Structure formats: structure tokens, C-alpha cells
Amino acid sequence: xxMNTDKAWLLKKAEQEDGCFxxxxxxxxxxEQVEQxxxxxxxxxxxxxxxxxxxxxxxxxxxEQFAEKVDVDLVELFKIESEEHYKPAIRTVxxxxxxxxxxEKKLLALAGLLQVKDAQFQTAALKFAxxxxxxxKLTREEHxxxxxxxxxxxxx
Amino acid sequence: MRVPIxxxxxxxxxxVEAELFDEVTVEHFLETQKEWRPVVLAAAKQLAxxxxxxxxxxxxxHWDWSSKEGELQVLAxxxxxxxxxxxxxxxxxLDLTGRxxxxxxxxxKPVVYVDYSETAPWNIKALMQALGSGQQYAVVGTRLIEAAxxxxxxxxxxxxxxxxxxxxxxxxxxxxxxxxxVVRDPTKQNxxxxxxxxxxxxxFLAGGAA
Numbered sequence: 001x002x003m004n005t006d007k008a009w010l011l012k013k014a015e016q017e018d019g020c021f022x023x024x025x026x027x028x029x030x031x032e033q034v035e036q037x038x039x040x041x042x043x044x045x046x047x048x049x050x051x052x053x054x055x056x057x058x059x060x061x062x063x064e065q066f067a068e069k070v071d072v073d074l075v076e077l078f079k080i081e082s083e084e085h086y087k088p089a090i091r092t093v094x095x096x097x098x099x100x101x102x103x104e105k106k107l108l109a110l111a112g113l114l115q116v117k118d119a120q121f122q123t124a125a126l127k128f129a130x131x132x133x134x135x136x137k138l139t140r141e142e143h144x145x146x147x148x149x150x151x152x153x154x155x156x
Numbered sequence: 157m158r159v160p161i162x163x164x165x166x167x168x169x170x171x172v173e174a175e176l177f178d179e180v181t182v183e184h185f186l187e188t189q190k191e192w193r194p195v196v197l198a199a200a201k202q203l204a205x206x207x208x209x210x211x212x213x214x215x216x217x218h219w220d221w222s223s224k225e226g227e228l229q230v231l232a233x234x235x236x237x238x239x240x241x242x243x244x245x246x247x248x249x250l251d252l253t254g255r256x257x258x259x260x261x262x263x264x265k266p267v268v269y270v271d272y273s274e275t276a277p278w279n280i281k282a283l284m285q286a287l288g289s290g291q292q293y294a295v296v297g298t299r300l301i302e303a304a305x306x307x308x309x310x311x312x313x314x315x316x317x318x319x320x321x322x323x324x325x326x327x328x329x330x331x332x333x334x335x336x337x338v339v340r341d342p343t344k345q346n347x348x349x350x351x352x353x354x355x356x357x358x359x360f361l362a363g364g365a366a
Contacts, residue, residue: 003302010163013363017328019279019294021328022273023273024271054278113232
């Protein structure tokens, strides 16, 4: 980082500052700011959803087991895997990256928490998300689960 | 990263050598608690006893750096500190997750958000006057904002920086830095959201603000 070395600028700023307060933060740190998601955040998050699902299934772990191993809240993990609008906490993504040994910055970007300018990254994430549209035949267990929930819904 | 910089020694009104760094550790947090906090509390007590208006009193001294330890390793955040004469003179925390600008011309564009910034109490004139002493160094706050702008440029955010200024600091961000007063934010205790456009940031770096 190249900083200003102009002494005239420095002395002028010192005079303007006049020893005033410059504080930011503190009082309001705990209050979360509500942010509007930018245009590409949702598809990127779908990629994050799919990534977490596949990484968990690849290890043959249930949601509960995965949450325990990663040391994150089960409810949050459930939301990550099921709600595309859900914005995960930075700490949670940090934990997942640590457990899966994935570069943290990349995973934060995939989770929509970090702006990335890399077009290749965005394209790769979108392609990955797009492949999440299910076309493959259901497994026997999935079919059984589906039948069970359909039966339950019909009975009600 | 360690960059030699200059700040101004108030007693002589001359530039002195200092260092800007981003390897902030827990020890720096502890230094603010051990070295800064007692001075701020003593000055606040004096100001209150002398009947100083409420808005002069420092409102940020309960900030608990120790709770920020876990965030040191999170890449979405960036921390900067300034040392001079072997003492910590200022600290800043930036959020690089790409929060959106709120100026109509910058809407939706990513900004570097200053989540926290503070200078050592001996660099604040009102506090030192309350303690019968003089301010030690100037431009620490300016140098921190300069670092925020340069980080924004590095991240591809073109110098866009935003922050919620505490009420006592608004003059600094609006008049000294030349940021735009955008809106009082009801979700942040009506603190003022101030923002640098790329053009304003460039002007600030070139010395044109204020």
C-alpha cells in the first residue's frame, strides 16, 4: 500500500483535523445492517447451498453429524442447505471452510459474503449452481421418503 | 504489511516517523484496553464535572476489542493500526464484504465499510485539554481513512468508502475528509451514514477536501 508522502498535504490535514474526534463504531456494532442482495448473490448462494450439501453427503454425514463436526448450529446448517435467501454468518462459513479445508476467501465469495471481480469464478459458481436443478432418477431411499411425505400430506 | 508513514507531532507542528500496519493482534486490542481506556475515562470524568455539553463526552469507550479476537482471522475483515514512538496511536476495522453504496449515483455499488475507527485519546484535543495536557499527534484519523480509501482501490471498489459516524465525529468526515452526508440511519441509532464517491476519494487523496 503506497501512502501519501506529501508534507504539505500532511500539515494541511493536521490543521483541518484540529484534534477532533474521529470515532466510528462501538455503540452500534451489535446491530446488524439489513442489506439488499445484489443481482448475482442468489445464484452464487445456490452454488454454496449445493456445495455444502454435496460436501456433507460425500462424507456420508447427516445434517446433525455434519453440524456437530463443523461445530455450527444445526438450524443454521439446515437453512444454508435449504434456503437460497439465507445469508450465513461469516463465522459459520469460516468454520465450514476450516473443516473442509477450502480457502476461506473463496468460500466466503461462494456464500455471497465477499464481492469477487473474477469473472471465471462467477461463471464456475453459476454453472455449478445450475447443475443443482435435479434431473437424475431418485434413489430408492429418496423415493421411499417422497412416498412417505406424500402419504402423510394426503392423510392430512 | 508495514508501511512507513509520517504523522504530525503537535508540540513542534512537524512531521514525525510512524508506521501503518495490518498485522493487528490481540496484544493491540489489549493495549487499547490498558493504555487508552483509563485516559478516556479520566477525561470523560473531568468533562462531566466541568459541565461540558453531552455531545463532547466520548461515547465510544465501552467498545470491547477483546470480543473482536475471533474476527482477526476472517478475511472479510481487514484491520489497520498506526504506531509511533513505540505506542499504538490508532486502530481501524474494515468490512470488505461489499456492502452497497447508498448515494443515488452509487446505489448497489460495493463500498469498503469502516466498522470501527478510533485514535488514542492523547491525540484528541478535547480530552487532553480536560486533563490539562496537550494533544500529542495529529492526522492519525486522516491516515486511517487514507488507508481505507487505498484498500477500497486495491479491492476494486474504486475508493468508495462508507461509515456510520458517531455524532462527535461528523465534522471530521464531512468537513475534513469531504465525504457526503447521505442519511440518518434508523437501524443504527440514527447515526449519520457518510460516503465517499470515487471522485471524492480521489480528491481526498490529492488533498482537495475541506
